[in-house]
Amino acid sequence: MKSILVVDDENDIVELLSYNLMKEGYNVLSATNGNDALQKAESKPDLLLLDVMMPHLDGFETLKQLRKYSHTENIPVILLTAKSSEFDEVVGLELGADDYIIKPISIPKLLARVKSVLRKNESREIASPKTSSVSYGTIEIFPEQHKIFINKTDTFFPKKEFFLLEYLIKHKGDVVTREKLLDKIWGNDVHVNDRTIDVHIRKIREKLGEFADCIETIKGIGYRMKVQ
Numbered sequence: 001m002k003s004i005l006v007v008d009d010e011n012d013i014v015e016l017l018s019y020n021l022m023k024e025g026y027n028v029l030s031a032t033n034g035n036d037a038l039q040k041a042e043s044k045p046d047l048l049l050l051d052v053m054m055p056h057l058d059g060f061e062t063l064k065q066l067r068k069y070s071h072t073e074n075i076p077v078i079l080l081t082a083k084s085s086e087f088d089e090v091v092g093l094e095l096g097a098d099d100y101i102i103k104p105i106s107i108p109k110l111l112a113r114v115k116s117v118l119r120k121n122e123s124r125e126i127a128s129p130k131t132s133s134v135s136y137g138t139i140e141i142f143p144e145q146h147k148i149f150i151n152k153t154d155t156f157f158p159k160k161e162f163f164l165l166e167y168l169i170k171h172k173g174d175v176v177t178r179e180k181l182l183d184k185i186w187g188n189d190v191h192v193n194d195r196t197i198d199v200h201i202r203k204i205r206e207k208l209g210e211f212a213d214c215i216e217t218i219k220g221i222g223y224r225m226k227v228q
Contacts, residue, residue, distance in 0.1 A: 001025065001026065001027045002026050002027065002046040002047070002118060003026065003027040003028070003029060003043075003045040003046050003047075004021055004026045004027070004028055004029070004045060004046065004047045004048070004049060004114070005028075005029045005030070005031065005037065005040055005041060005045040005047070005048045005049070006018055006021070006028060006029070006030045006031070006049045007030070007031045007032070007033075007034070007036075007037040007048060007049065007050045007051055007054075007059070007062070008032065008049075008051040008054070008080065009032050009033060009051065009053075009054045009055065010051075011032065013051070013080075013105075014030045014032065016105075016107075017049060017105070017110070018030055020107050020110075020111065021111075021114070024111060026114075029043070029045060032054075033054055033055070033056060033057060034054055034056065034057025034058065034059070034061060034062035034065075035056070035057055037050065037062055038057075038062060038065055038066070038072075041066060041072050041075060042071070042072070044071065044072070044075065045075065046075075046076070046118060046121075047075070047076045047077070047078065047114060047117060047118055047121075048066070048075055048076070048077045048078070049078050049080055049110075049114075050062060050063065050077050050078070050079055050080065050097075051079075051080045051081065052079055052080065052081035052083060052092070053081060053082060053083070059079055059080075059081070059092075060091060060092065060095060063077055063079070063092070063095045063096060063097060064095055066096075067095065067096045067158050067159065068156075070145075070146065073096075073146060073158075073159060074146060074159060076098045076117045076118070076121045077096070077097050077098055078097065078098060078099040078100070078101060078110075078113060078114065078117060079092045079097045079099070079100045079101070080101050080103060080105065081100070081101075081102060081103060082102070082103045083102070090195060090196055090199060093160070093186075093196050094158075094196075094199055094200065094203070095158065096158040096159045096160055098117045098120075098121075098186070099113050099116075099117055099186075101113060116187060117187075120187045134166055134169055134170060135169075136169040136172065136214070136225070136228070137211065137214070137228055138150060138151045138152070138211070139165075139169070139208070139211065141162075141165070141166050141169065143166065146159075146162060148162065148165065150207070150208065150209070150211065155207055157204070157207065160185055160186075160200055161200055161203055161204050161207075163184075163185050164181065164185055164197075164200055164201070164204060165204050167181065167184055167185065168215060168223060168224075168225040169225055171225065172224075172225035172226070172227055172228075173224070173225070173226075173227040174224065174225075175218050175221060175222060175223075175224045176222050176223055176224065177221055177222040178194045178197045178198075178221075178222045178223075179222075180222070181197050181222065181223070182194075182196070182197060197222075197223075201215060201217075201223060213226075214226050
């Protein structure tokens with residue numbers, strides 16, 4: 001049975017979501033603030049539904065903390081928020097959210113997104129090789145440990161940046177469109193725009209430092225990892 005941690009400072013929303021998720025057969029945990037959520041995430045639920053607008057420790061900061069530690073960094077997160085601006089959506093996705101749902105919440109839509117994120121995460125785990133690494137020059141990726149070494153230095157990459165770099169390296173020499181990257185990394189059920197890809201690529205290049213130019217921008221199309 002899949003477990004879902006529902007985090008919202010409004011008890012009515014927690015109860016509504018918990019009731020409908022349990023009806024679908026999920027085991028549901030709940031928290032009403034970010035600190036409690038971080039503590040309960042130690043049990044490694046299969047998914048977090050995380051409200052953004054919470055006092056003290058908001059959803060964005062909670063997500064940052066989740067992505068900092070190896071035992072919670074790969075837990076899928078769907079953000080729930082009343083904010084509808086593109087800026088807030090991009091911030092959430094930059095921090096490693098898997099999806100973003102704007103309140104008021106449609107229960108059928110939320111259940112569909114939950115199933116989609118869980119299915120995609122499960123497929124990725126099955127497809128990921130458990131022992132092999134992916135190499136490109138002095139960049140070495142270990143999918144099982146979710147680690148990237150650049151010049152033998154362990155360098156932290158949030159989940160989406162990790163998968164983007166891994167995908168580009170595995171398809172080096174190919175021009176990969178933004179649409180393809182959105183589909184492969186976020187899934188076609190998640191509504192994000194091309195700018196999200198560009199922001200993530202910029203952050204990857206910053207981490208690559210002197211090797212940043214190994215990712216070429218193909219104007220108006222997408223990106224290509226240079227063949228060495």
